Amino acid sequence: MCRLQMHCAMSKFTLFGDSPKKTGKNIREQATQALLAGNYPEALALFTQYHSKHPDDLRIYAKVAELKEKTGDTHGAVEDYGKIARAYAAEGYVVQAIAVSKLILRIDPEQTAIQESLKALSETRGGSSDDFAFAVVKGEPAPSADKVRAGLASTPLLSGMSGEQLESFIDSLQLRNVDAGEQIYRTGEPGAHLYLIGMGKVSLQATDVQGRKQVFSQLKEGDFFGERSFMSRIDHKDEAIAETECSILMVDRTTFDNWVEKYPDMRKTVEDFYRQRVLKRLLAITPVFEGVPEDARMVLVEKFTLRTFEDGDIIMREGEVGETFYLIRSGLVTLMVAGPANKQALQATLGEGDFFGEVALLTGRPRTATIHAKGPVELMELSRSDFDTITEAYPSVRKVVQEYMRKRAKETIDALRHQPK
DSSP, rough: OOOOHHHHHHOOOOEEEEEEEOOHHHHHHHHHHHTTTTTTHHHHHHHHHHHHHHOOOHHHHHHHHHHHHHHHHHHHHHHHHHHOHHHHHTTTTTHHHHHHHHHHHHHOOTTHHHHHHHHHHHHHHHHSSSSSSOOOOOOOOOOOOOOHHHHTTTTTTTOOOOHHHHHHHHHEEEEEOOTTTOOEEEEBBBOOEEEEEEEEEEEEEEEOSSSOEEEEEEEEEEEEEEEEHHHHHHHSEEEEEEESSSEEEEEEEEHHHHHHHHHHHHHHHHHHHHHHHHHHHHHHGGGGGSSOHHHHHHHHHHEEEEEEEOOOOEEEEEEEEEEEEEEEEEEEEEEEEOOOOGGGGEEEEOOOTEEHHHHHHHHHOOOSEEEEEEHHHHEEEEEHHHHHHHHHHOOHHHHHHHHHHHHHHHHHHHHTTTOOO
């Protein structure tokens, strides 16, 4: 073979093989790396390229708009965000449309078209419009009123709102963007806001009695959170973590109190979800239900009955026949066990996530302790028949309760042994 022929043959190959063909996944990964490195022009070019191949992916389109703003093209960013808001509204994704609209107003507060669109949204919920004109431009489909109403109905915090009430609420919302993995709030921080997820996913985590982090709720667009501390006016006892990049809509306490005065039903909506979320958290931090799948825990909640007690109330007495098991939802209780000659042999304080009443249910013996409320207390009560149903379906529940029963019996015996004669 002549040298020229050899050169031609070798030119078909490279030492390391052919250059890899850029796939959609590669483009997105490179775009993300450029973004993380702070190279916004390159990230914009790559995300725009990816968006051209996946035009229906509104999250990527939103990233394009975000990068246009970062690179100084605010006009292009507003124009793209407007199209994204219209696309969300057209499919009835109302909370997402609100979140994107808030982004537009942050960039350009003078965007009257968006302000009118938000007003039109609230009017549509009230039934005063047959067609919903969310800043519609020529050639783009107009969102149907039915889809908008359906979207609002599926969003718990907005489902009962319409007209002036909804318009007032939307206007009061503040926008906060958070990165994936970022803490939205931490344990111990004041519960100053109620949060609504405009875009993204959030997980709520609590620390169980053994000091481990447990996820008790995984939330998506349209869900709200933070209501436990917000409604009780206490510091957060859990953490909210952004699982993905999120646009969070927030309302502060003053604003909430002002419009709830006009529309009392909204307080009930938040309180109802507060009670449900508290139960999810309780089952996550209570060792009894550690072996129960997360999606099955809320089914079990239906078997519990809420009981409330005031400071000093006797919840159960030593020696009584016992037919119920209790989980402490909030507050503290004092447990007392009597020794010989009715002298107090053991005293302990139990709090949120603790349980009691298990001995009578497992052994059939009378109550082995007296329990009274130490301040206001909320308990979740479970009957013997429901306890048996749960432990039959999830044997690990009975096993954990039996272990705790043996541990408490040993503590009582040790206390009696060391009691002065």
